Amino acid sequence: MPARTAAELVKRARDEVTAAATPNLFLDRLETGDVPRGRLVWLAGEEYHIVGSDRRSFALLASRYPEPPAGDFFLELAQGEGQALGLLQDFTAALGLSEEDLKRYEPRPLAQAYPAYVAQRAAFGTAAEVALAMLANLEEWGTYCARVAEALRSQYGFSEEAVGFFRFFSESPPGFADRATAVVAAGLESGDDPESIFRAARMLHAYETEFWNSLVGK
Template sequence: MFDDEFDHDAAGLVARARAEATTASAGNRFLELLETGQVPQERLRRLAGEEYRIIGSDRRSFALLASRYPEAPAGDMFLTLALGEGQALVLLMDFAAALGMSEKDLSAYEPRPQAQTYPAYLAQRAAFGRAGEVALAMLANLEEWGAYCGRAAEALRVHYDMDEKAVAFFRFFAESPPGFAAQATEVIAAALEAGDDPHDLLRAARMLHAYETDFWDSLAIGI
């Protein structure tokens, strides 16, 4: 599987993981419905409730990774990601408020298992995985996730009459953190130099992509 030399360096591995994610993508029915105004308010509230659980879990996962891998560049990257999740949580409250939901409502929301496979896998990798696995998984899937969030923000503005404050959560994730790509690539390079198996890194990227797909698919069920 790894006959080409580029597969063994960080840039080549990132390119391969991104290509695999693109090949595995089969559209996003929830966003297609959102972009035509067909998603009911109840399902938007579900989106807010699921994200509330995901953001809280991911924040803890990145903090755990920062404690397991405190040295630069991994420690700096994971701390930045944890801080970003904290910012996102604040912005999520504005989206929830636009839907008539309080933080008490978000806390009481009962999450769907299929929507929570992504944070569950990230938490597993945070506890038992390697820094390079998580760095590649996040970087390989970042462009698709960001594009989805950008589309969601526009659809909510156009079809659901939400203002910029209400969609700021999605705007936040539509843009990758400054310097993240270079930082993550450095972490991946360090992992490969330390002897991490590139198969393991690619597997983590594939799994995370599949679980992100689960999240979006779960939101479209029954619409």
């Protein structure tokens, strides 16, 4: 039965993400120390481009949907991405990378499909689409970030400060789920198509999977 309320749509999207989950080979190898240190440069470089893009996408959504609950929600997300960029510098510095190195890094196309889709929805989609997509994928993303932080500490000897970027994303901000659900509810009340909202969550999960797969390499 199609979801008729925001809570139903959130549950459906979360169930879909759980059902579509596949083994994360990059993290499996990271946790055994089998990812070459040079591949960590890929992780840093891709995240540099992703976080910068997402920050702009959330700022765009805040300007397109300035009224509550969407305006405050996306503004907080944009600010969070700005904070994350600062934390990423600690990781990149531990890798011996400068800001210029990050700017010169050549992104891998499939690794950037995730922020490209967020940017597309930010420009042409609805607030509810992006809110549900972020909410439905948040738990998996947070779990992956926690695994990265622990693996970098135990297998590669990084300091706690150096893995702060991944710790930051390993836990959702207080009240995030309620605020995201409120944005979805507002979208449904204004006539947004539930199937379009749900599709965004499914698509974003597929693109996140491609991000991790791209780090495995050949």
